[in-house]
Amino acid sequence: MAKVFAPEFSTIPRLAPDSLRLTKPPHPDEGSAASGLPFDIPPALMTELLEAVKGAGVERMATCLLDMIIGQLWAEEMAVWRQWSRPAEGALEPSELRLGLETYRRLGGAVGITRQRLYTLMAGLTTGEQKTAARVFLHLVTPTGRRLRQTLSDLAAYTDLGEGELIPVLHKLAGPEYPILQITAAGDGASELSVYAISHELWAAAI
Numbered sequence: 001m002a003k004v005f006a007p008e009f010s011t012i013p014r015l016a017p018d019s020l021r022l023t024k025p026p027h028p029d030e031g032s033a034a035s036g037l038p039f040d041i042p043p044a045l046m047t048e049l050l051e052a053v054k055g056a057g058v059e060r061m062a063t064c065l066l067d068m069i070i071g072q073l074w075a076e077e078m079a080v081w082r083q084w085s086r087p088a089e090g091a092l093e094p095s096e097l098r099l100g101l102e103t104y105r106r107l108g109g110a111v112g113i114t115r116q117r118l119y120t121l122m123a124g125l126t127t128g129e130q131k132t133a134a135r136v137f138l139h140l141v142t143p144t145g146r147r148l149r150q151t152l153s154d155l156a157a158y159t160d161l162g163e164g165e166l167i168p169v170l171h172k173l174a175g176p177e178y179p180i181l182q183i184t185a186a187g188d189g190a191s192e193l194s195v196y197a198i199s200h201e202l203w204a205a206a207i
Contacts, residue, residue: 052110115206
């Protein structure tokens with residue numbers, strides 16, 4: 001079992017699918033006792049996690065997806081422990097957690113967890129931004145889940161929205177808090193032309 005004690009999960013994509021022991025980083029919504037809490041990821045779960053983010057293309061995206069999925073699993077296991085174990089044990093926090101494959105599958109696997117994250121992110125947008133995002137998603141994902149690449153002008157034409165209305169929402173959806181979109185160069189010699197696409201198949205499936 002590999003031991004990892006890090007403030008972030010950035011080492012995970014480079015690790016083999018072996019059991020891991022990590023330390024939960026501090027979070028503003030959690031008590032100090034929860035910060036630094038060790039937890040294990042068993043080999044079977046680690047294998048499924050790495051398979052789920054395969055094809056992310058860049059390590060930053062794979063790390064971001066793993067961080068999101070593992071964070072949700074951690075929160076779920078803590079909620080279960082607090083509901084069933086804490087009253088009996090009288091403890092403020094467990095000594096460690098073990099993230100379970102059953103919990104992962106009960107939450108719908110990587111797609112289910114990503115969809116829940118999508119709902120949370122959309123709830124953080126204004127009503128107008130939510131409507132704009134919904135219209136944009138219609139033209140970035142096919143009904144069968146295939147991702148599409150669109151320029152800003154094409155999105156403006158498809159959504160019947162002005163480019164000035166789209167740009168703030170598109171860049172928010174591509175930011176560190178909302179890593180749903182990926183912005184790249186068109187690749188056709190028009191270096192100043194940006195292309196927008198859903199960043200990973202998991203987000204496409206969630207949408």
